[in-house]
Amino acid sequence: MSFQRFIRNDVLPLGWCPGCGLHALFYATCEVLDELDKTNTIIVSGIGCTARGAGFFNLDSVHGIHGRAIPLAVGVKAVNPDLNVVVFSGEGDITGIGGNHLLHVARRDDNIVVICNNNEVFAMTGGQSSPTTRIGGKTLTAPEGNVMQPLNIQGIITSNKRFFYARATPVFKEHLKECLKQAFEYDGFVFVEIVFPCIENYSKKMDQTIACVLKDLKGKYKICNENRMLKDDELGIFRSE
Amino acid sequence: MKKLLSGNEAIVEGALVAGLKFFSAYPITPASDIMQGIVKKQEQVKFIQAEDEIAAVNMCIGASLAGAKVMTATSGPGFSLKQETIGLAFKLPTPLVIVNSQRVGPSTGMPTLGSQGDILQSKSGSHGDYVNIVLYPNSVEECFRYTIEALNAAEESLSPVILLSDGMLSHIYETVDLDSIKYSLKNRKRKPLGEEKRHFTGLLSKNDRPQTKDSQVYREWYYERKKKILDVAEKYNFYEYIENKNADTLLVAFGITSRIILPLKKKYSIFRPIRMFPVIEELKEIAKKYSKIIVIEMNDGQYRHELEAFLKRDIYSVTQLGGKISLKEIENELSKIYSE
Secondary structure, eight states: GGGGGGOOGGGGOSOOOOOHHHHHHHHHHHHHHHHHHOOEEEEEOSTTTTHHHGGGBBSSEEESTTTTTHHHHHHHHHHHHHHHEEEEHIIIIIIIIIIHHHHHHHHOOOOOOEEEEESEEEEEOOEOTTTTTTOOOBBBTTTTTTOOOOOHHHHHHHSSSOEEEEEEOOSSSHHHHHHHHHHHHHSSOEEEEOOOIIIIIIITTOOOOOOHHHHHHHOOOEOOOSSSSOOTTTTEEEEEE | OOEEEEEHHHHHHHHHHOOOEEEEOOTTTTTHHHOOOOOOTTSEEEEEEEEEHHHHHHHHHHHTTTTOOOOEEEEEHHHHTTTHHHHHHHHHHHOOEEEEEEEOTTTEEEEEEETTTTHHHHHHOOOSOOEEEEEESSHHHHHHHHHHHHHHHHHHHHHHEEEEEEHHHHHHEEEEEEGGGOOOOOOSSOOTTSSSSEEEEEEEEEEEEOTOOOOHHHHHHHHHHHHHHEEEEHHTEEEEOOOOOOOSSEEOHHHHHHTGGGGGGGGGGEEEEEEEESTTTTHHHTTOOSEEEEEESSSHHHHHHHHHHHHHSOOOEOOOOOOOOOHHHHHHHHHHHOOO
16 A cells, blocks of 8 residues: 555545546556656646646645646756656646647657546536537536537647657556556656546536446447557557657 | 846846756747847756747746746736736745836737836736735846846745846847946755655645635735745845935936936936835835925836825826837926926
8 A cells, every 4th residue: 555655644535526537546646656666756737626636646746827737847847857747637727728838748748747637527617618528518618518529639649750648547447557657657748638527517417427427438448459549439558659 | 357238138147147047938029039048058047948928937937846046038918928827936935037028018019119018017917916026127237137136036035026127128238347246146945846745836725735715824824925025025125316405306217217317317316216016115215305206107107106105195207108218208298297
């Protein structure tokens, strides 16, 4: 249980809703940090449910402003390249308001890891549409169902010459941990997309219980072991080298 | 040895002497040549040309927390974009120096004629209550000197410090002997990221844990933070007072404007704040000697309003708008005040 050395015991229980995938993502991240003995890790986040996670790690961490976790992390890494700098934030933060930074950090191939929890909505503010809300997804701002294409994050990351993109879900924990392990050991920019829809402010509107969400994730996703562009229903790692 | 330098070049020289270790910026006239100056000094300073103004200042925040002395440079439009991050630097807290070479606004305005339109924004452009130190030199030599002081004040107060310039001051060339300028340096005691287990957050927090519903915690935190910055500001009590014993009027001017009106010292007393904010306390005593106080500035009376509140009396305003400044125009405006 030595992964607990990465958890701030005085903040327990974690402030996320029951059933949220962030609990399992957080613990998996701590386990991998422990297995790799990454005590030189700095967690950087922006604003949102996922971003609150920065305060739960027993590490030096920075919880900045909305959308700006990536440039802040780049600044940390620039001054101290020996640190393992990890952004832990949501898709609204990373691909919405902070979208420009994502384009450019991937282009520059800055040596940081982004763990982006994609829950398809702005969860902390009550469940408005996010850049990745699926077509038909019901949100506070699309009560009849979203009609716009969700953002293709994999496409953005892998359009660069050198890239590392992984997609995982806490439902398949061992696969998630394998993705995180490779991510922390990669030299360059890493994007790990975590798929797990928000339970409280999204799935319930879609008349889905926690059990339905878990069953759907298990049924939908297959793990791809080939190094290639992932299909929408696949988890895996696509990297340029 | 004497050197011919522009205001912006002197800012670069000052930053290097002060121990700048990280600089990030986005191109914008009339501030870009500060960035171009840093580019040539990359053996001393880690430099990143950021993808946008907000990225530049947030990279500075990260670098600052990681232990570096940091600075970014911009002009009005970029300064507007950086405002949210100024509040973050105040809250975290962490040292940060932002140079704002002012140009005519609002919006894209009259690029890139000089202006003094960002005086109020430099004090309270970010949301919520905060205080910060604002310095405004008026010569190439002072650009050097007060860049060092801005970095010192940021380190000492662990807070954002704004170094104002203007399009004219940024690009005037003067000969200066940098070696003859005396200065001391301040260094941070706080350990850089990676050496402890702290949580730096923009949320109100106590003992690293969010305290977002406790007004008492907020009040204690805010007044302590404010006091810390005001205490540090007292050590940076920079101003110039040119007293004319025969004058019953005090002119107040700063930056390039104070250079233009200097010949008026034959007729008036002149007060020039270098630390624009917090407003210089001594001005209260100085002001008592004069029946009239007139602020001359390249904006629509921004510092005049500040001084009216500070001195609790009516203050006259002479404005020079639209990027043009003329001693003759100023003299005409002054004579109108006297014929009223």
